[in-house]
Every structure is written in structure tokens, then in C-alpha cells.
Amino acid sequence: MAQVLEFKLPDLGEGLTEAEIVRWLVEVGDVVAIDQPVVEVETAKAMVEVPCPYGGVVTARFGEEGSELPVGAPLLTVAVGATDASSAAQGDDGAAAEEPSGGSGSGNVLVGYGTGAPAARRRRIRPERNTASAAPAAPAAPAVVSAPSRPAPVAVGEVNGRQGPVAVVSPLVRRLARQHEIDLRGLTGSGPDGLILRADVDSAIRQAGQATEAAARTAARPEARTAAEPVAAETSTVQVGAAVPATAERIPLRGVRGAVADKLSRSRSEIPDATCWVDADATELMAARAAMNAASGPSGGPKVSVLALLARICTAALARYPELNSTVDTAAREIVRLPGVHLGFAAQTERGLVVPVVRDAHTRNAESIGAEIARLTELARTGKLSPAQLTGGTFTLNNYGVFGVDGSTPIINHPEAAMLGVGRIMPKPWVHHGELAVRQVVQLSLTFDHRVCDGGTAGGFLRYVADCVEQPAVLLRTL
Template identity: 65%
Template sequence: RPAAAAPPGAPAPAGTGTSPARPEPGRPEPVGAVRPEAAGEAGSARNGAAAKRGDGPVPVISPLVRRLARENGVDLRELEGSGPEGLILRADVEYALRAAAAGRLRSSATMEPYPAQAVGLGVDTPVAGPSYDRAAASATSYADITSVVPGAGGASRGATPQGVRVPLRGVRGAVADKLSRSRREIPDATCWVDADATELMQARRAMNAAGGPKISLLALLARICTAALARFPELNSTVDMDAREIVRLDQVHLGFAAQTERGLVVPVVRDAHTRDAEGLSAEFGRLTEAARTGTLTPADLTGGTFTLNNYGVFGVDGSTPIINHPEAAMLGVGRIIPKPWVHQGELAVRQVVQLSLAFDHRVCDGGTAGGFLRYVADCVEQPAVLLRTL
């Protein structure tokens, strides 16, 4: 339909062929600009472009560019594409729209640097140089452009990365499901502290030197955990979101992470709070052997209320454990190594361990979690503290 005549001085509508004047010498030429020396030359340029393209479809980089031009009244035949072989890019249409909205153009107009976007692809990819180099863009093939940005057309669109696929099933699949559920449902937080374990190691050596069954370090740490849970029962609990209740548990069923050839398993020591160091060592030994031989029963692997993770056996100092759903906390223990430490006001080499506690923030706040971890550290540093609860 015929367009209404614009009033004098009004901005020229998009698609009329009006475009910026020639830039100053030495500046890059604007993208998609038609160079009007005068009205007659502009008309000749338009006629020449139309004659060159003929009556066929105008080459554009994507249907989105054609739609952008149609919705804003831009005649694509009047644009000089800056892409390969005159291909009209999205940048060309956008520049024509900016030029039309500018209204009266200054004779010495300057061009701002081209925005940092991939050419015609609509993704924020930096473009080298302070301004857009039209000549370089014309020299770059469309295949080169799509090879840089994944999914930018051609065979690259929807391509699936190649590699070795390992099915998530068996023990690995069960671990993946449980850890993913823990991350989704539990708002966990972690706190940690370094502790001087020199006296704990000396106490263990003294116990084993006295004869009888050997006491494992894991058993001593488990005994410390049960004593700490008696003082801070909030961490021996679970959350029932359906009833919106925190369920504090009376019994401590202590799980411990064990790495096997079949994957990570968490056997559970039943009623750990009723066992002494010898009883805990014996049960840890039994469950560890069953894990190694693959003879753990479902009852051995379920029902835990708190987990102890001794990742120090892998030679690492610290970690942020993932809570074993539906429990509320997990204590992580790093390796025990000699480190400089201030002991009784003097610098000495001591056996130092890092302890970390991951806890469900729904069951307690940081004060409770910090109190639990500090009590564990005190017992590690001074095992005699446990005598108050034995």
C-alpha cells in the first residue's frame, strides 16, 4: 500500500534508501551502509544493486534476518551486504535501522566501534580489534564463521560430542542417584578446622602396645563421633518434609565410606553409640572385609543416621563431603601429617589433621555445627576429654 508522505524534517523511514554520509578518511566504513554521494547516485546504486540481484530472493544469512527486515519495513534490496558475496547479515539490517532513526545525518558523521557480537549469529562472542573490519568480514567465509560457534548452521547444528559412554548402572548408578538427590534436597553447608592429632596417635599406640585386639584409628574417630552426637543430637536426625518435621533419632547407626573395586559403598555399624573402641574396631573390620569381597547385605548398607568419611587414606588434606541422604551430617577426616604447630607456646612439629563437617542447615545453625566440630577437635587433641563420657 502507498506510504503516507512524511512531514518536512521528519526522520526518513527505514527502507527508503537514506543512509549515513561517507565516514571521515581513515575510519572504517559502516556495516551495511549505502554510500550516497547525492540523491541521483543513491538511486543509481539502488538500481544497480537491484539489477545485479535480479528478481530472485535476496541472499540473507538466516530467516531471522529476513523477518527482522520485514517487521521494521527495511527493503533488503536496498542494502549492500557485508557478508561473503554480498550476503546480508543481521548487522546490516540493524545498522540500517539505526541510521533511519538518527534522522538528519551530520556530514562528518563518525562510526562507533561495532558491538562485540558474532557476525549475524546473535551470540556474545568478542570480535578482534577496536572496530568492525568490513573487509575482513567479507574475506571470511561463512563456513569459517559457523566453525567457530557450535550449532551455527550446517552439520554442526545439533552435533553430539563424541567419546566413550559409560552406563550409569549398578553401584555407580545407585551412587549417582543418591548423591544427586542429596544435592537437590539438602541445603548443606560445610565448616572445617585443623586439629593437633599427636596425642590421639600416641594414645592409640599405647592401647595397641598393651596387648589384645588392635584398635584402629577409624574406631577412635567413631567413638569421638558418638560422644559428640550425644552432646549435639540435632546432627543425628533426618528431615520429613511431607510432615515438615525434624526427626531426632535415639540410636546412632554410623556409616563409613569404603572404596571398593565395585565403587563407593557406605556400610553401617549398628548401634555404634553402645560399642567401645574394641567393638567398633571389630565391626569395622568385618564390614570392610565384606565390602572387599562383595558380600555386604542390604541391611549392612541401609539405615545409617550419621556418616564418617576418612578420605585421608587417599592422601588428601580436605574435602567438602556430600551428605548421605537422608542423613543430616557427615564428618570428613583428612590425612594426618607432620606440620609446624604452636604447642604450649612454642613452635613444634606436630601431627595435624583437617576435620570438615557437612551439615543440613535445616536441622541446625552454624553455632550447633561449629560446637560439634570443635568438640570433635578437642577430643582429637586431648583424648582424655572422652573420659568424662565413658
């Protein structure tokens, strides 16, 4: 006889508490193998394919594409030991069967998730009637009582000042409804068993905005005014929230965009940053790169990129100025100098700006750094970077020259202490050996946390980087 096991959204690591369903990889009735990817989710860090620890027949999926689920919420149920789809049906009480004590899954799905512990049974109970109300209560979906580790699909309590059960899983959905004064009890959920999803609340918000706008247009007509209404009503702005027109497009700050917004806002609010910059003659650096690549020959391996050379220069500069490879412990009021350089580099992708990290960059040469940058860039382009590959950086290199701009004052990648920005390298008039010449010139900028050092240290770091760009032989002293 088949046992129906429930697979919950596992801990994805790095302190992530929720994920958005991007794409289901299986349908109800499909046969899945142990550790087969069943859903693609997007966290605040990266895209992740989630494998299922059970093998069997998929009997149910929880959550539509585009909806957000908290860690621990059910993803799907699988009938283990079923011979066909019909034998995968649940028991009379609609509950998932208890997992065998020995465990039938892989036991090691994702960070913080194991399959060895038995899954608790669930049973349905009838919600208590609201005895405080004289009017009969409207029919509502029954509450579900589950194991403490699983968030209850039904929130019973006060919603917008009213009492009653509401078919909502995500606390984010409830918070969004409260912020926009949406009565969840009046919504019909589009999820499984009438579950109210974020898309349902967003739709209700749009409808409320359209109704407000229509009412404002009606009130603005001359025939609709009363004698007490001022003429200035014609020029009033329809507002939803804080001075925002109802027709304005609203884009949720979530996923990568939301993570970037949170990190940059925290950086700007916590870090007293300052920026210094210098123009450098990169002609010799470009010549050295051409010589390196020519010496490798047509089949001598991957070419050394300008970014790889600049990254190697950064690790040499940080060895001289370790103050910039640090972070600030605000609680302890201490500067923490970090022993190794984990070099982040900004990469623009279709999903937004991400910062992959080259681990232990201080132990690598330019060729090794370049190979790792190329590998991580390809993963970023295809959306396959793991959360671990996007965190833990100690210093960031930002090549905004690829966008055709000369300079920038970037925001520090919190909790780091500095970021080196590199503009485009282009021919410019330059005084070389006392004569005017056309040289390959680049602007370098350093944004730094003024708590970890003063301008002298920052200027010394930037000047050393510029000297290495202008005279690559300077690096020979540190190789």
C-alpha cells in the same frame, strides 16, 4: 515325570526393582540342589548370589551376563524329578509345568520371595495382525501370555510411532530405545528366543552415532558442499544428544555408580548444606592409640585403628549434639531426631564408593566398633555386602585422608543430616605450649544440613570432636 518349574528374580529388598546379571553359576543341563546359588546379580546396593528354591535339572536360562532384569522376570527353569537332562524337556506348548500344591522348594529364598504359591501355567498365542496397515506385517516373535506377576516378554504396542510386537522384557530397554529413537522392530535380539537385550540397543546407538559422524564428515568436505552451505560447516561439532561428540565414550549409570549418582543428586537438590572445619593436633590421639595397642600385647586381639577411635569420638559428640543425628521429613515439615546411632563409613572398593553401616554404634566401645568396621570393610572389598548392611545409616564418617588429601567438602549421605570428614594426619609446625614444635596435625570438616541446626550447634559438635582428638582424656567423661 519331570515337572518344569520357573524361578523368577526374587524381591531383593530395600525397594530394589531390577538387577544386572553379573555371572551365571550354572549352565543349561546342570543338576542343582535346593538353595544352591545359580546366578550372581548386582543391584544398586550390592552383589548378591541368588539361590534357587528348586532341586533338579536346569532347562533354560533367561538373560545374558551384563543384561538387566526387573524383579519378577524369569531367571531360569528347572525340571524337578527328572532322571536325566533329556527328561527335563518342556511340554509340547513350551510352557512351564505347574508347581505342586505342596511346594518342592525351600520356601524362603530372599526378602519378599516364597516358593509355596503355585506357579501359573503359560501358553503361547499368535499375535493379532495389524489390520490398520495395508502392507503385510513383518514376521515377529509370538507374544507370551503369563501370570500377572510376570512381566510379559513381548511388548505389543506403539514403538517409536509404529505398531507391532517387539521381543523385549525390560522397560528400561524400551525407554532407552525411545530416548535414542531406535526402532526395536528392526533389531535382532541376542537373548533367548530373539529377546532384545540392553546390549543390543547400546550397539544400535553406537552404530547410529557412527553413521551420523560419517555423514557429517562427508558433508564437511569442500566438494560435498552446495552453494547454499556455509563455510562454518567445517567447524561444526558432531552431536549425539546434547552437544556430545559421537566418538565420546558412554558409560551407563547403573548398579552402584547409578545408585551413588541418584543419592548424591537428591542430596544436593534437597539439602541446604554448609561446611565448617578446624585443624587439630592429633599427636596425643596417636600416642593413646599406640599405648592401647601396646597394652594388648602381640596376641592380645586386633589393633585399635584411628578410624575406630574417631568413630567412638563421633558417637560421644552425637550424644551431646543429637540435632546432627536426625533426618528431615519434608512432607510433614518435621525434624526427626533418631534414637540410636547407626554409623556409616565411606569405603572405596573396585565397584565404587560404598557406605557400610555399623549398627548401634552408640552402644559399642572403640574396640567393638573397630572390629565391626574391619568385618564390613572385608565384605565390601570382596563385594559381599548385603543391601541391609549398606542402608539405614544416621551419620557418616568419611576418612578421605587415605587418599593423601587434607580437606574436602563432601556431599551429605541423604537422608542423613551430617557427615564428618577427616583428612590425612601428618607432621606440621604447630604452636604447642607457647613454643613452635612439629606435631601430628589433621583437618576435620563437618558438612551439615542447615535445616536441623545452625552454625553454633555445628561448631560446638566439631569443636568437641577436635578437643577429643587433641586431648583423648576428654572422652573419659562419657565412657
